[in-house]
Amino acid sequence: MLTILEFTKNNVIATKAQENLTEADIQKIHPLIHNIVNRGQKVRWYFEMENFSGWKFNAFWKDLKMDMSHADDYEKIAMVGDKKWQDWITQFMKPFTNAEIRYFDSEQKEEAKEWINQ
Template structure:
């Protein structure tokens, strides 16, 4: 499941992922991205993962389509999680975007929120 959380506003999209993400979850993000782009701004995405187990295949495909379509539209991406593979995903995506990309552990989520707002 993907929840939109309170940090969202301006050019920030803030989400919290848990369980397995599906295509419908990823489709929630696309209108938010376009609302920011329509204002002439780049997107900052705060992506928190708690009890997150990954994507089902259609969800992964939708996420990949969104990310490749909008690779140049991101300014900053911060991923917050508690598992080594989540940090690995963060490192893996860096060459595919011009955005600043960082990873923080869950206990450092407040620092991550401050960073995405700067």
């Protein structure tokens, strides 16, 4: 499940991912990305993971295609989690975008929020 967090504004998209992401979850983000890009801005994405176990295959494929089609539209991505594999996903994403991507442990949520807004 993907929840849009309250500090989503301007060119910042803030989300919390829990359990598995589905294709419907990915569809929630697409209009937000387009609104930012259509205003001539770059996307900054705060992606918090809590009890997150990954993507269902079709959602993963849709997410990867969306990321590839918007590779130049991201400025920063803050990945916040508490598992080693989540840090690995952060590293895996780097070749697919020109964005600056950083991983933050769950205890560093406030630091991640500050960084994404700078």
